[in-house]
Amino acid sequence: MSYTEHTGSYYAASANPSPERPPLQGSHETDVCVIGAGYTGISTALFLLEHGFRVTVLEAAKVGFGASGRNGGQIVNSYSRDIDVIERTLGNDQARMLGDMAFEGGRIIRDRVKRYGIKCDLKDGGVFAAFNQKQMDHLQAQKQLWERYGHTELQMLDTAGIQNVVNTDLYVGGMLDMSGGHIHPLNLVLGEAAAVESLGGIIHEQSRVIRVDQGARAVVNTEQGQVTAKFVVVAGNAYLGDLIPQLAAKSMPCGTQVVATEPLSPEMAHALLPQDYCVEDCSYLLDYYRLSGDRRLIFGGGVVYGARDPADVVSLVRPNLVKTFPQLKDVKIDYAWTGNFLLTVSRLPQVGRIGNNIYYSQGCSGHGVTFTHVAGKILAEALRGQAERFDAFAALPHYPFPGGRLLRVPFTAMGAWYYQMRDKLGI
Ligand SMILES: Cc1cc2nc3c(=O)[nH]c(=O)nc-3n(C[C@H](O)[C@H](O)[C@H](O)COP(=O)(O)OP(=O)(O)OC[C@H]3O[C@@H](n4cnc5c(N)ncnc54)[C@H](O)[C@@H]3O)c2cc1C
Numbered sequence: 001m002s003y004t005e006h007t008g009s010y011y012a013a014s015a016n017p018s019p020e021r022p023p024l025q026g027s028h029e030t031d032v033c034v035i036g037a038g039y040t041g042i043s044t045a046l047f048l049l050e051h052g053f054r055v056t057v058l059e060a061a062k063v064g065f066g067a068s069g070r071n072g073g074q075i076v077n078s079y080s081r082d083i084d085v086i087e088r089t090l091g092n093d094q095a096r097m098l099g100d101m102a103f104e105g106g107r108i109i110r111d112r113v114k115r116y117g118i119k120c121d122l123k124d125g126g127v128f129a130a131f132n133q134k135q136m137d138h139l140q141a142q143k144q145l146w147e148r149y150g151h152t153e154l155q156m157l158d159t160a161g162i163q164n165v166v167n168t169d170l171y172v173g174g175m176l177d178m179s180g181g182h183i184h185p186l187n188l189v190l191g192e193a194a195a196v197e198s199l200g201g202i203i204h205e206q207s208r209v210i211r212v213d214q215g216a217r218a219v220v221n222t223e224q225g226q227v228t229a230k231f232v233v234v235a236g237n238a239y240l241g242d243l244i245p246q247l248a249a250k251s252m253p254c255g256t257q258v259v260a261t262e263p264l265s266p267e268m269a270h271a272l273l274p275q276d277y278c279v280e281d282c283s284y285l286l287d288y289y290r291l292s293g294d295r296r297l298i299f300g301g302g303v304v305y306g307a308r309d310p311a312d313v314v315s316l317v318r319p320n321l322v323k324t325f326p327q328l329k330d331v332k333i334d335y336a337w338t339g340n341f342l343l344t345v346s347r348l349p350q351v352g353r354i355g356n357n358i359y360y361s362q363g364c365s366g367h368g369v370t371f372t373h374v375a376g377k378i379l380a381e382a383l384r385g386q387a388e389r390f391d392a393f394a395a396l397p398h399y400p401f402p403g404g405r406l407l408r409v410p411f412t413a414m415g416a417w418y419y420q421m422r423d424k425l426g427i
Pocket residue numbers: 035036037038039040041058059060061062063064065066067068069070071072073074075076207208209210235236237238239240241243256257258288300338339340341361362364365366367368369370372
């Protein structure tokens with residue numbers, strides 16, 4: 001049987017020690033079988049274990065193999081789409097419930113880090129940086145919108161203010177969220193997985209699920225074993241493939257690229273990002289960056305629709321890195337990698353149930369570090385019979401991709417090109 005390692009990222013190279021978890025073998029029985037050991041799966045498992053469920057997690061590769069172990073590490077609150085869209089399409093009650101949850105993920109992460117003593121370089125403070133007045137107006141409107149939902153920790157930054165946070169002259173201003181922040185993403189999920197096991201949860205790595213047999217008790221099959229469970233939670237996101245065809249039809253895997261520079265001197269690191277906040281810009285195809293615990297610049301950006309591996313991540317990302325920080329024109333890039341997130345047409349996550357007992361959450365559309373943690377909580381609530389918050393998400397419409405599975409990549413790429421042009425022209 002083939003063995004799948006982590007991708008060659010800076011995170012894998014600096015991961016905290018973690019045990020090898022044996023593949024599933026033979027027949028087993030449990031309350032909940034979770035498919036996928038990223039934030040969604042592990043967070044759900046942890047909430048369930050804290051409420052007395054028996055849980056088995058099956059992971060095709062290794063804990064954190066997917067987006068959760070490769071992402072930009074930015075704790076970005078809210079969703080990839082604003083709540084005003086939900087207000088317009090589904091009304092105020094639903095928007096209120098989703099709006100209330102928009103900043104919950106960051107609190108869950110901080111609580112987990114503290115409660116389980118997870119070492120993941122957690123830092124407070126995240127900034128949205130605007131290239132032009134139109135983006136500033138959008139941030140101002142977003143601030144007012146979020147404040148209507150009680151999230152008052154946001155602060156607008158003028159040009160001098162943003163330059164105090166990021167030493168570049170690219171931006172006209174921005175918005176600071178002190179309840180945002182950043183983490184070593186792989187070490188977060190590894191720490192959460194250790195917490196799962198400390199509560200009696202079982203995790204099998206190198207255990208790709210190849211079939212789920214639905215029924216009053218579902219049977220989840222890998223090549224070498226099977227788990228019979230009262231409930232199944234599908235948390236494979238962009239790496240799920242065709243396991244559950246209904247989910248594949250409503251979403252599209254997209255690749256985004258990240259590089260890590262060599263460690264910077266303390267003086268250079270401080271000169272670039274004096275407050276050590278993370279930054280993402282306001283473009284549709286955005287750049288995101290921050291300092292790692294050992295002072296590397298972790299810089300991500302670019303989207304490749306349809307989850308192709310870019311031939312050369314460095315040549316894709318480096319030009320924007322140097323444009324942002326010309327001081328780094330000669331910096332050495334030590335690591336470069338790509339990872340897949342899952343895009344939905346609405347850019348809102350898809351949460352739901354198939355039949356009576358197969359639950360899923362997927363498709364955070366690029367901003368999932370926080371929502372996946374909220375998803376874990378609301379899925380666990382639903383399995384405990386408290387489905388109000390689950391129902392609020394499940395009621396969101398899940399649109400199929402235009403062009404179907406064959407044409408969704410070129411159609412969406414055309415849409416992205418249109419927004420990229422708008423970003424460039426500042427309109
Ligand atoms: C490069 C990159 C940068 C990003 N940066 C940010 C950021 O800075 N901030 C932010 O908020 N969001 C970011 N995101 C998005 C965020 O990382 C994701 O939304 C989030 O990690 C998704 O978590 P997940 O658990 O749903 O999926 P994943 O972490 O992808 O986990 C899914 C897991 O399921 C497993 N799996 C799949 N199919 C099977 C199967 N059949 N059997 C068993 N296991 C299976 C996979 O191996 C994988 O480990 C980024 C994403 C990428 C790719």
